[in-house]
Amino acid sequence: MSIHLPTPRFCPQCGQTSLKQRDAKKWACQQCQFSYFHNMASTAGALIIVEQELLLVERAINPKKGCWDLPGGFVEYHESLEQGLQRELEEELGLLITSQQLQYFGSYANQYRYNEVLYHTCDAFFICQLSHKPNLHAKDDVASLQWHSLKKLPFNNIAFSSVNQGLNDLVKNRPQQLTNNSH
Numbered sequence: 001m002s003i004h005l006p007t008p009r010f011c012p013q014c015g016q017t018s019l020k021q022r023d024a025k026k027w028a029c030q031q032c033q034f035s036y037f038h039n040m041a042s043t044a045g046a047l048i049i050v051e052q053e054l055l056l057v058e059r060a061i062n063p064k065k066g067c068w069d070l071p072g073g074f075v076e077y078h079e080s081l082e083q084g085l086q087r088e089l090e091e092e093l094g095l096l097i098t099s100q101q102l103q104y105f106g107s108y109a110n111q112y113r114y115n116e117v118l119y120h121t122c123d124a125f126f127i128c129q130l131s132h133k134p135n136l137h138a139k140d141d142v143a144s145l146q147w148h149s150l151k152k153l154p155f156n157n158i159a160f161s162s163v164n165q166g167l168n169d170l171v172k173n174r175p176q177q178l179t180n181n182s183h
């Protein structure tokens with residue numbers, strides 16, 4: 001899978017048009033020692049559940065503007081998955097969650113195209129079961145939010161394959177991971 005970078009491909013170190021893609025993720029200069037690895041990025045998403053309803057957010061930006069997504073996002077440098085997710089939940093929803101309220105569910109490979117660059121991501125999802133619906137505000141890159149019955153999730157309008165797989169596992173393959181004991 002190639003990534004799309006403008007051509008000619010100038011080396012950021014020596015300035016010559018000698019940067020070549022070597023394999024799926026490695027770029028190297030033919031004139032100097034510069035190399036760059038377009039490594040997979042980590043993201044974290046929350047399966048926020050109250051009784052039998054799941055919170056989905058409508059994406060306000062591309063890619064997949066208008067489609068349903070899990071709240072969450074890219075993990076920053078020096079953050080754990082949980083810390084990144086806690087920060088994103090506060091930024092997107094105004095929701096404060098402790099790491100003890102996050103139960104690891106699973107991770108899924110995904111692709112995310114932004115400004116013509118294709119990023120490969122590993123999306124990790126955490127279950128967050130709450131006893132009642134919190135007061136939430138759609139902010140940042142979230143246009144709106146909606147609670148959906150776990151029996152009627154909008155599988156025809158989910159933003160990413162990773163989320164689609166995760167939701168499928170949640171409701172069909174591993175529903176036992178949901179407990180009746182809310183935090």
Ligand SMILES: [Zn+2]
Pocket residue numbers: 011012013014015016018029030031032033034
């Ligand atoms: Zn160079």
